[in-house]
Amino acid sequence: MTDVLISAENLSAGYGSPVVEGVDLAVRGGEILALIGPNGGGKSTLLRALAGGPEKLGGAVTLCGLDADRLSPRERAKRMSVLLTDRPRTDKMTCREVVELGRYPYTGRFGLLSPADKRAADEAMELAGVGGLAERDFSRLSDGQSQRVMLARAVCQEPEVMILDEPTSYLDIHHKLIFLDSLQRLAREKAVAVILSMHELELAEKIADRTLCIKDGRVFRAGTPEEIFKEKILRELFDLPEELYKKYFKKGKSL
Amino acid sequence: MRYARFKTAAVLGGLFALALLFFGLNVFIGSAKFSFGEAAARLLSGDAIMWKIRAPRAMAALLLGGALALSGYLLQVFFHNPIAGPFVLGVSSGAKLAVALLMITAAAAGRTLTSVSMVGAAFAGSMLSLGLILLISQRVGRVSLLVVCGVMIGYICSAATDFAVTFADDADIVNLRSWSMGSFSGTDIDSVAVMAVIVPAASICVFLLSKPIGAYRLGEGYAKSSGVRVGLLRAALMTLSGLLAACVTAFAGPVSFVGIAAPHIVRLLLGGSKPASLIPACFLGGGIFCSACDLIARLAFAPTELSISTVTAIFGAPVVIAVMLRRKRGEAV
Numbered sequence: 001m002t003d004v005l006i007s008a009e010n011l012s013a014g015y016g017s018p019v020v021e022g023v024d025l026a027v028r029g030g031e032i033l034a035l036i037g038p039n040g041g042g043k044s045t046l047l048r049a050l051a052g053g054p055e056k057l058g059g060a061v062t063l064c065g066l067d068a069d070r071l072s073p074r075e076r077a078k079r080m081s082v083l084l085t086d087r088p089r090t091d092k093m094t095c096r097e098v099v100e101l102g103r104y105p106y107t108g109r110f111g112l113l114s115p116a117d118k119r120a121a122d123e124a125m126e127l128a129g130v131g132g133l134a135e136r137d138f139s140r141l142s143d144g145q146s147q148r149v150m151l152a153r154a155v156c157q158e159p160e161v162m163i164l165d166e167p168t169s170y171l172d173i174h175h176k177l178i179f180l181d182s183l184q185r186l187a188r189e190k191a192v193a194v195i196l197s198m199h200e201l202e203l204a205e206k207i208a209d210r211t212l213c214i215k216d217g218r219v220f221r222a223g224t225p226e227e228i229f230k231e232k233i234l235r236e237l238f239d240l241p242e243e244l245y246k247k248y249f250k251k252g253k254s255l
Numbered sequence: 256m257r258y259a260r261f262k263t264a265a266v267l268g269g270l271f272a273l274a275l276l277f278f279g280l281n282v283f284i285g286s287a288k289f290s291f292g293e294a295a296a297r298l299l300s301g302d303a304i305m306w307k308i309r310a311p312r313a314m315a316a317l318l319l320g321g322a323l324a325l326s327g328y329l330l331q332v333f334f335h336n337p338i339a340g341p342f343v344l345g346v347s348s349g350a351k352l353a354v355a356l357l358m359i360t361a362a363a364a365g366r367t368l369t370s371v372s373m374v375g376a377a378f379a380g381s382m383l384s385l386g387l388i389l390l391i392s393q394r395v396g397r398v399s400l401l402v403v404c405g406v407m408i409g410y411i412c413s414a415a416t417d418f419a420v421t422f423a424d425d426a427d428i429v430n431l432r433s434w435s436m437g438s439f440s441g442t443d444i445d446s447v448a449v450m451a452v453i454v455p456a457a458s459i460c461v462f463l464l465s466k467p468i469g470a471y472r473l474g475e476g477y478a479k480s481s482g483v484r485v486g487l488l489r490a491a492l493m494t495l496s497g498l499l500a501a502c503v504t505a506f507a508g509p510v511s512f513v514g515i516a517a518p519h520i521v522r523l524l525l526g527g528s529k530p531a532s533l534i535p536a537c538f539l540g541g542g543i544f545c546s547a548c549d550l551i552a553r554l555a556f557a558p559t560e561l562s563i564s565t566v567t568a569i570f571g572a573p574v575v576i577a578v579m580l581r582r583k584r585g586e587a588v
Binding site for chain 2: 051078107
């Protein structure tokens, strides 16, 4: 395994008062860490704090060996890109333009793209499987397409760490699988450290190298999918009564 | 790609030519009727009608129109909504109130005002209105509601202005009444000199922001994550928009709807929203729009002049309605 690219120590995050506290984590290049847990548990807030937002209240985040608080926006952007829950509302922007904005931290005063920048955008679109959409109007894409274009934008930023907040929530199963497959390929091929939050447990189990369970503003459990995806832990994490769990989580046929 | 670049160049070139054309028309046509040859001869001989009345006014329509369109464009970037503009958000009216108060106070004290102090007062007024709108926007998420609030602020400021004007019935402020309706008439060379410094300077600053503005199109979160200093950008957007709107109001009074109509039309012409081409196109588009409207205001019922806002509203308001209907249908929500 490669070096740890992002780590947090005793991180607390929230809006004024903490929503999540005492989070420790470390993710290496090529590794995918999935955050799971009930709504309102603090997953999104934690992700925003890791991404350098004002949600960070205490503790330390280290990004590629550097104190994340001391990085300028541009220096941070060269190392970390994000995929947020809300879909951008654009007006007359082609997908290529959206993806090319990922080059922002690398371009000069006027944002002019060099041939190398253009190549990076093309590669990112290829990797995310949206090469054919380049000249389409972003605002007219389906949710699945737009999410992959936003993934391409995040890839185009050539980050070492990627943070994705519920990237698959609004996609149908076909697009969920395509999206996660692109993401996994990206993590492996480019040795990117990926942190994402997910609600689809069965998919999280398959894609994640490690899992962090967040409940009531605390890390409830952390471990490999084999350690986490067990009846006892999941039932407790999501407050599921036994009969409900049995009914929907039969062995070999999960949600 | 090559086609897109060609199209952008063609649109910008076309707009530039149109701006020149309307500037020329505004100089050559007026209530004193000259033949083309006569007008040209007068122009060359430094005639007073041409150089002291028409040319400054035509220049003002061009520069201030451009300023209005850019001011509107910046507010649209800021609020992520094409129906934001200095007039509908009450910025122009705030500036108007501040200038009216300053004029009345100065008249009472027997002083004359410099253009710079008028712009200063208008800037203070527009920034106050913008501050108020920002405070409201923190509580009201939807821009449509924000616009309603802006219109209300506009009415309050206009009412206060009318109140002040009514009770300050002084011979010195005869001009105030026509100014407070919006007009380019009576623009002199000195005013043009002041706006020819402020407007281009502010416009160049706007152009220098085209990279972060481009990234801001994806929303605050993505802009921040790709390295934009969002707080700084937002402050710059507000200040420049306020300054441009203030400059217009100080010299021409409130001019309605140009800030929304012109950016919308040039966006359609360009078929894109890249700031590096949209910013100059907005400026030219606004200039053309105001020049054309001023031509109509002067000539339609000559020798009686219409207020510029009357004409811009007739052509601009339908565009605003069209923008709202298009969004209602769900295009980019």
